[in-house]
Amino acid sequence: MRSHSERRALLGFSALLTHSAPKQRDVTSPAPPPVTPLQSVFAPISLxxxxxxxxxxxxxxxxxxRELQSLRERQQAEVEEVNRELDNAVIEAQREERRLLEKIERDHRDAQGHxxxxxxxxxxxxxxxxxLVDQQLxxxxxxxEQIxxxxxxxxxxNKNQLQRxxxxxxxPWEISLTMKRVSFLPTLNRVSRCLSMSAIEGDKLHQSKESHPFNEDKETVVLTLRELEEEGGSTVLDSAYLVKQFGKQGSGRTDFNLPSGVHATVKGQLFVVDCGNARIQVTDLQKNVVQQVSPSGSERSSRICNYFDVAVNSKGLIALTCAAERAVLVFSxxxxxxxxxxxxxxxSxxxxxxxxxxxxxxxxDEFLVTDIKRxxxxxxxxxxxxxxxxxxTVVSGYHRPYLVAACLTTGLMAVSERGNETGRVPCIRVLEPGWNTVRILGVCSGLGPVLTCPWGLxxxxxxxxxxxxxxxxxxxxLYYPSKGVGWPLVxxxxxxxxxxxLLPDGQVVVSDSMNHCVKIYRYK
Structure with a gap:
């Protein structure tokens, strides 16, 4: 029990609290919401x-x-660009496929026609x-029957006539059948389609590029040709290149049918034996056919004339060899x-x-004629x-001499000898103006290609x-230099x-018989 005095002291403290000035509160305003301890701790402080x-x-x-947004935009642009490239590649591939198919069809038609x-x-x-064979038979x-x-x-x-x-x-007619042989060799054409893709490494963009090795080869070829031109025109090329070609098969004014011998004048005119059409085609300096020489006569018109080779001297006389008549015809x-x-x-x-x-x-300025029998x-x-x-002038001692050529500058001559079945091999004899043999070509492989069947020279x-x-x-x-080893030229x-x-400017003329045309090559 507390004492009476203590109870009064407590009453005095409560009285003190009662007499403190209380705050006025509006009775009509609502009471504030209760505040939890957690809200009171984390409530934002207005600063x-x-x-x-x-x-x-x-x-x-x-x-x-911002960086992420920019990265997303770049990626989206990259995706759109790659998709466009893929679409273009598909379109180009389809075009290339159509082009290849058209080319194959065109090549097939050309091959069939050829x-x-x-x-x-x-x-x-x-x-x-x-x-020819039937005529002889x-x-x-x-x-x-007469004999x-x-x-x-x-x-x-009558006996002498029968013997003749x-x-x-x-x-020796030497009737030879020359036919074109054809062999089919399938080729595999590889078409490479390279799609250039891009790759992102960090923030750098790298693109792959293809190298083209043929550019280097082209530059090398151009450099070689340029060096040859700088060294001079007498340098022989490794292989001759075609400069001009004219003529086609037919019997028209500018056509050929099995062209044979060919002669070039000092001015550059060409005389070409058109064997199948039994005539000589004459060209001007631009190699346009301007004249035909056709032997006439009832006897020649009723038979097939095997005209062979032709030559023209400085006076304009034209010499034509005829294998069928076994004669040399001379024209103005x-x-x-x-x-x-x-x-x-x-x-005759x-x-x-x-x-x-x-x-x-x-x-x-003499005509030099070979006689294969004599x-x-x-x-x-x-x-x-x-x-x-x-x-x-008659010079003997040759084995089946066939064709002959001469140089008007040096006087050197070259004659081809045909081989036979008894072991004689074909060759080319080079003669000096005194008819002495100075070289023999086409026999030893150490000096160049070995001849098989020589024709024009x-x-x-x-x-x-x-x-x-x-x-x-x-x-x-084939090309056989005066010094050194020869090689195939065409x-x-x-x-x-x-x-x-040979033309005056150093070009060589070739009568391509079974292609029925004349080709001109540059070899120096």
Missing amino acids: TSPPPWVTQALSNLEQGE LSQVKRENAAAVRVVQS RKMGQLK QRWGSTAGGS GVAEVTQ RHGRLLQTFGGTTIG TNEELDAPRGVTVTRR GTLTALKLDPKTGARLER CIDRDGDVLVADWGKQQHRV TDNLSSPRGLA
């Missing part, structure tokens, strides 16, 4: 400016948002050869027949020619007006020899090249 760290944090967050043309040309060649049959009927009772003149007929039909510059040397036709003169083949003009070279000096023989002022050779695998033009797109000639 006039935020602390620095808050400002820095908000700034960093805003910058991060094969059909080759078939027609081979059929024409077969008809020509069969006609008919002659032999007629002679055989059987009149041989026992024939007099001296037998000698005529047994001459206007195409009028003046003389016939050899053969058995009416009006016996010049001891049995089987003339090649003909050329020497430095002495094995001789015959030089004929003719009257410039009448074509009559003024002088004749020519020799330039440097003593270099060019030969058209019919190899077993391909027909080509190896592509030739089919039975028969004649060669």
